[in-house]
Amino acid sequence: MTDIPFAASQHAATRLPPWVEPALRHGGWFAAFLVLAPVIGPRDYGLFMLALAGVAIAEAALAEPAATALAHMSELDEHHWSTALLTLIGAGGMLWLASRAASGLLEALVAEPGFGELFQPLAIVPLLGALAVVPRAALRRDDRGTALAAATTTALIAGGGVAVLLAWAGAWSLVAQIVVQRLVEGVLLWSIVGRQIGIGWSAAHFTDLVGALDARAFAAASPAVSRYTACLIVGVALGPTATGLYMLVARLPEALTELCLAGEPLREWGAQLRHACRVALPVALATTLLPVALPPLIDLRWWGAVLPAQILLLGVIPTALLTVGTDDAGGTAARVIGGVALMAFTARYGLPAMVATEVAWLSLPLVARFTARRRRFGAPLSTVLHEAARPCAGAALAGAFLYFVTIPVGLTLQPVPALCLLAATAWLGYAIIRGEPRAAE
Numbered sequence: 001m002t003d004i005p006f007a008a009s010q011h012a013a014t015r016l017p018p019w020v021e022p023a024l025r026h027g028g029w030f031a032a033f034l035v036l037a038p039v040i041g042p043r044d045y046g047l048f049m050l051a052l053a054g055v056a057i058a059e060a061a062l063a064e065p066a067a068t069a070l071a072h073m074s075e076l077d078e079h080h081w082s083t084a085l086l087t088l089i090g091a092g093g094m095l096w097l098a099s100r101a102a103s104g105l106l107e108a109l110v111a112e113p114g115f116g117e118l119f120q121p122l123a124i125v126p127l128l129g130a131l132a133v134v135p136r137a138a139l140r141r142d143d144r145g146t147a148l149a150a151a152t153t154t155a156l157i158a159g160g161g162v163a164v165l166l167a168w169a170g171a172w173s174l175v176a177q178i179v180v181q182r183l184v185e186g187v188l189l190w191s192i193v194g195r196q197i198g199i200g201w202s203a204a205h206f207t208d209l210v211g212a213l214d215a216r217a218f219a220a221a222s223p224a225v226s227r228y229t230a231c232l233i234v235g236v237a238l239g240p241t242a243t244g245l246y247m248l249v250a251r252l253p254e255a256l257t258e259l260c261l262a263g264e265p266l267r268e269w270g271a272q273l274r275h276a277c278r279v280a281l282p283v284a285l286a287t288t289l290l291p292v293a294l295p296p297l298i299d300l301r302w303w304g305a306v307l308p309a310q311i312l313l314l315g316v317i318p319t320a321l322l323t324v325g326t327d328d329a330g331g332t333a334a335r336v337i338g339g340v341a342l343m344a345f346t347a348r349y350g351l352p353a354m355v356a357t358e359v360a361w362l363s364l365p366l367v368a369r370f371t372a373r374r375r376r377f378g379a380p381l382s383t384v385l386h387e388a389a390r391p392c393a394g395a396a397l398a399g400a401f402l403y404f405v406t407i408p409v410g411l412t413l414q415p416v417p418a419l420c421l422l423a424a425t426a427w428l429g430y431a432i433i434r435g436e437p438r439a440a441e
Contacts, residue, residue, distance in 0.1 A: 018262035021149040025156060026255035032160035032177070033248070036167055038299040044171040046243030050110060050235040051118035052125070052178065053228040058095045059129035060224035062088070066130075068220040069212035070137035082198040083205040085134045092130030099123035112240055114171070121175055128182035134197060135189035147192050155185035226336045227254070230343055234354070237347035245305040246351060248298075253313045256286055261320055277391045279320045281430050284399030285423055287313045292410040292418055308351040315359040335365065394433035398426035 037045070070076070070084060100123050107116035139148045159181030166173035227250055235243040260279040287310050295303055339361050346357045402422055410418045 019259055021145070021152070022255070022258035022262055024149065024153045026251070026258070028153065028156040028160060029251070030255075032163055034297055035164050036173065037302055039167045040170055040174070041299070041301050042244030042248075042304075043241045044244070045174070045247060046235060046240030046245070047112055047114060048118055048171040048174040049228075049231045049243050049247050050112065050240060051115055051122050051175075053231045053235075054106065055095075055099055055119075055122050055125045056228045057225050058099070059126040060221045060228075062091055062095065062126055063129040063133050064221035064224065065213055065217040066209075067133045067137045067140070068217040069209065069214070070134070071140040072216070073208075073212045076141075077205075078198050079200065079202050079205045080208060081134060081138075082200045083202050084137075084209055085197050086199070086201045087206060087209070088130040088133050089127075092127035095126040095130075096124050099126070110235070118171055118175055121179060125178060125182060128179070128186060132182070132186040132189050135186075135193040138193050139189070142194075148189075151185055151188035151192060154188055155181045158184040222336045223254075226340060229340050233340070233344050233347050234351070237344075238350070242351060245302065245308070248302065248305045249308045249312055249351065249355065252286070252290075252309050253316050253319075256282060256313065257316050257319055260316070277388050279316050280392050280395035281398060281427070283313055283316050284395045284402065285426060288399055288402035288406050288426075289419060289422060292406060292415055292422070296415045304351075308355045311352060311359060312355040315355075315362045318359070318362040318365075335362070391430075391434045394430040397433060398430045401429060402426050 066084065066088060070080075073080070100120065103116055103119050103123065106119060136148065139145075159177040162180045163173040163177035166176050169176075230250065231243050231246060234246045256279070260282055290310050290313070291306055294306055294309075298305075339358055342357050342361050343354050346354045406422060409422055412418070413421065
């Protein structure tokens with residue numbers, strides 16, 4: 001083994017509010033999308049998503065469990081870091097070569113002109129993602145969330161800038177965006193991590209790393225795997241245009257969920273429920289106001305995403321109630337697998353039907369979860385429901401009011417005045433019904 005000095009980071013940890021990182025990430029993505037969408041269109045976006053989906057699933061399955069395991073291992077030395085680095089480089093390289101070798105078969109299965117040309121350069125994405133795992137895990141262990149968010153945001157800006165400059169190239173600009181973003185992110189993470197990793201591999205330390213891959217580590221890959229698997233299902237069943245629309249449909253509730261539920265998991269049941277109920281009013285506002293807010297921002301070809309997005313935004317509420325404050329990795333995996341199977345069955349009926357069944361699937365486990373939580377925390381079910389009654393009733397009435405008045409007001413006023421008037425009115429009604437929040441006991 002060739003030893004390189006290993007020095008722990010001496011940088012002081014600086015905490016950002018938990019919502020800053022998802023706000024920058026989703027805001028940057030949406031800003032680039034608004035510029036690119038009129039030029040590229042849903043079909044080319046969907047074709048790109050089909051080419052990216054397979055390699056993105058491979059990247060997430062490799063990088064996310066490894067990063068989570070490294071970030072949460074109790075003891076790590078320089079041999080663990082070097083073993084992890086070389087293992088990830090080897091695994092990422094093999095995925096790259098396997099993807100290149102399978103490109104012809106995938107092109108025959110997809111049977112869309114231009115798919116193979118887009119897939120070839122994207123095959124390197126798992127290797128680029130693997131190279132960034134070690135510095136990302138080191139920053140998470142050092143609690144340097146600000147540095148991690150800065151690197152991610154800078155890489156997103158760099159990739160988005162390249163895509164905007166190359167927008168005339170169509171879907172190829174998106175390929176350049178992903179590759180540049182991964183390259184810039186990796187370079188920045190290694191430059192700011194403050195650690196020097198040796199070059200060496202140890203079987204004993206590799207065994208320790210494999211032992212750290214628990215259910216929580218594998219569950220970390222579930223969101224990305226679910227998202228890109230759904231894109232593949234839509235592409236096979238409905239074609240690349242529907243895939244492009246679904247990409248936008250799925251991104252909106254994902255952003256809302258991360259923004260509303262950002263922060264550390266809560267362990268006290270009342271605090272968990274109050275935290276999860278924060279999404280009720282944003283969901284009501286987003287679902288009812290989307291037909292006024294989104295069409296002026298996007299090209300006419302994208303308007304088919306409005307109705308499916310409205311339906312899928314309703315799934316933010318069961319998602320919040322099922323995930324806040326829990327470490328149920330097995331339940332998360334079961335929901336992901338079941339949801340993917342259900343989407344594969346219903347995708348042929350169109351996007352609205354598919355997302356409606358997805359929302360229904362997310363809502364099914366709520367009764368069992370409430371019952372289990374009641375027994376665990378020793379709280380009567382009536383107390384649990386009382387905690388959520390007034391804020392949820394306020395959000396429901398605000399949503400019902402907006403449902404009937406949004407279209408008339410949107411047709412009468414310009415989009416910005418209409419949105420301001422409707423949102424303020426709904427918020428006022430919600431605040432009156434909710435009343436003064438009760439102090440936590």
